[in-house]
Amino acid sequence: xxxxxxxxxxxxxxxxSRTLRELARNAxxxxxxxxxxLKELSTQGRFRVVTDDGFxxxxxxxxxxxxxxxxxxxxFGTTGLRTIVSEQGSGTLVMxxxxxxxxxxxxxxxxxxxxxxxxxxxxxxxxxxxxxxxxAVTPKDFEKLVDRSAxxxxxxxxxxxxxxxxxxxxxxxxxxxxxxxxxxxSDIFSKIEGVxxxxxxxxxxxxxxxxxxxxxxxxxxxxxxxxEIPFVFYYLxxxxxxxxARALALLPGHxxxxxxxxxxxxxxxxxxxxxxxxxDIPQNYDVVxxxxxxxxxxxxxxxxxxxxxxxxxxKKEWRWLGEKIPITLHEKT
Numbered sequence: 001x002x003x004x005x006x007x008x009x010x011x012x013x014x015x016x017s018r019t020l021r022e023l024a025r026n027a028x029x030x031x032x033x034x035x036x037x038l039k040e041l042s043t044q045g046r047f048r049v050v051t052d053d054g055f056x057x058x059x060x061x062x063x064x065x066x067x068x069x070x071x072x073x074x075x076f077g078t079t080g081l082r083t084i085v086s087e088q089g090s091g092t093l094v095m096x097x098x099x100x101x102x103x104x105x106x107x108x109x110x111x112x113x114x115x116x117x118x119x120x121x122x123x124x125x126x127x128x129x130x131x132x133x134x135x136a137v138t139p140k141d142f143e144k145l146v147d148r149s150a151x152x153x154x155x156x157x158x159x160x161x162x163x164x165x166x167x168x169x170x171x172x173x174x175x176x177x178x179x180x181x182x183x184x185x186s187d188i189f190s191k192i193e194g195v196x197x198x199x200x201x202x203x204x205x206x207x208x209x210x211x212x213x214x215x216x217x218x219x220x221x222x223x224x225x226x227x228e229i230p231f232v233f234y235y236l237x238x239x240x241x242x243x244x245a246r247a248l249a250l251l252p253g254h255x256x257x258x259x260x261x262x263x264x265x266x267x268x269x270x271x272x273x274x275x276x277x278x279x280d281i282p283q284n285y286d287v288v289x290x291x292x293x294x295x296x297x298x299x300x301x302x303x304x305x306x307x308x309x310x311x312x313x314x315k316k317e318w319r320w321l322g323e324k325i326p327i328t329l330h331e332k333t
Contacts, residue, residue, distance in 0.1 A: 010037055011130035014047075015154060015217040020182055038182070045222035045254075049176045050127045052156045053097075055214035056165045056173065058307070060258050061103060062265050063094040063110060063119035064235070066291075070300065071113035073324040075106055076309070081301040081327060084233050086294035093233065093296065095258075097305055105320045113324075118235070118290075120260035124242075126153060126249040127256040128268070129219040134250050139277045142247060143284075149246040159213035164316055168198055169210045170308040176211070177304045181218045195308075221254040224269050229253075231296040234266040234278055238287035267296055301327055 009027045017023035024034040038047070053059055060079075068090035074081060077098035084091040094114060098106050103121050110116060128134070131152055137145055162169070175188025185207050189197045198206070236244060245257035245264030255268020278293045303325070312319045 006033055007037055007041070008132075010034060011220060012132060014220055015129045015131075017218055018181060018212070018215060041220065041222075045220055047180045047182065047218065047220050048127065049181045050129070050216045050219055051125060051173070051177075052214045052216045053125060054100075054123065055157060055159070055161045056169065056210075057100055057162065058097060058173075059100045059103060060122040060125060061094075061096045061098060061106060061119065062122065062258050062260070063096075063107070063114065063116050064291075065092040065094070065114050066117040067115060068092050069115060071327055073113055073326050074301070075109040075113075076321045076323045076325065077102070077106055077305045077307075078110075078301070078325060079303055079305065082233075083297040083299050084291070084294045085297070086233075086291050088291060091291070091294070097307070099307070099310060099318045101318050102310065102320055109320075109324075120263040122258045122260050124246075124259040125256065126246050126259065127219050128221070128250055128252075128254065129153070129217060135252055137250070137252060139274055142251075142277055145250060146243050146247040146285075149243070149250055152250055153246070154217040156216060157213040162210060165210065165311075166206075166316075167195065167308045167311055167313060168202070168206045170306075170311060171195065172207060172211050173214075174304055174306055174308075176215075181215075223254050226269075226298060229269045229271065231267055231269055231298070232275070232278070233291070233294040233296040234289060235291055235294075236264045236266070236281075236287045236289055238262060238285070240285040241287050244281060244285050244287055301325070 006029055009029060010023060013023055013026035017026050020034050021031060024031045069092060077096045078094060079097045080095040082093040084093050096106060134152060171192055172185055172188060175183055185203050239262060241262055241264040242259050245259050245266055248266040249255050249257035251270050251274055253269050253271060255266065255270060257264055257266045281287060282289050309321060310318055
C-alpha cells in the first residue's frame, strides 16, 4: 500500500520535474525511493519529454496516404510509419520531426515515395500528463475539458526562440527523446561517435539556456496491451480542431495530439468507454473527421532523427540531406 501511495505522489510531481533529485523534492520522498519506483515503472511504460518544438525552430509533419501504399524508403527526418485501418480500408501514416525551414523540401521528397492525400505541419504537441483530476475525467466531462485544457497543461516558455540551435543543442534534444527525461547530458554525448564532448561549463550553459526553455513538461505513458486496448487514430479538420485535440490528449491513458492550423491528429489508447465520444465530436463541434475512428498498428518503422546531420556548422544554417531511410516490412517496434 505504501508503494502505491509513493507511485501516485511521484507521478503527480512528474510534469514539473526535470531531474531525479527535483522529482524527489517535488514529491516529498527520498531520492532512493524515486530511483526504485522509476526503475519499476520503466518496465511498464515510458517517461517522456514533451517539447515546445517551435523554440528550436522544429516541427512535426503529419502526412497520410489513404490508399495504404507502403513506401520502399522515406526521407531523413521521418520518425514513424504506421498502418491505419478504418471503415474505408487501410491507410499509411507518416510522421516526421524536422526543422520548419525544411518542411517544403521534406514534403517534396516524401511525395517521391508516397501519394500524400492529407498533411499538415504542427505548431503544438500535447500529451497526457499525470494529474488526479484528469484521471477522473469521464466522457460526460469532455465539454468542460475542452474549455479547461489550458489549466492542466504547463504553458510554453516566454523565452525568445533560438535563432538557430547548434550541434550541441540538437544532440541533447535527441538524447532526451531517445533515452528519456532523466538521461544525463554527459551520458547522451558519450553515446555519439565523432562528436567531441564539450566541457562541463559549455554543456551546462547549453542545457540551461537552450534546452530547458523548450522542455515544456515531463510525462509518463503506461502502454496497455494493444490486443486489448488498440491505438486510436483520429484526424480532425475545422475551426475547432485545435481545441478538441488538446482535450483529447488529456483523456485518461496513453494519448497525444499533434496540432496544426485548423488540423490536428490524436493518437492514443483510450479505454473502450471513451470510443463513442469520437463519434459524437463532429456533431458537437465545428470539425470533421474524414476517416472516422480508425485504428493504428505499431508496425513498419519508428526512430528519432539525428537532427544535427541537417546542420551546416560552418554556415550555421539548415541543409537538406538526400539520404533516405529504407523500410523493411513487418519490422517490430
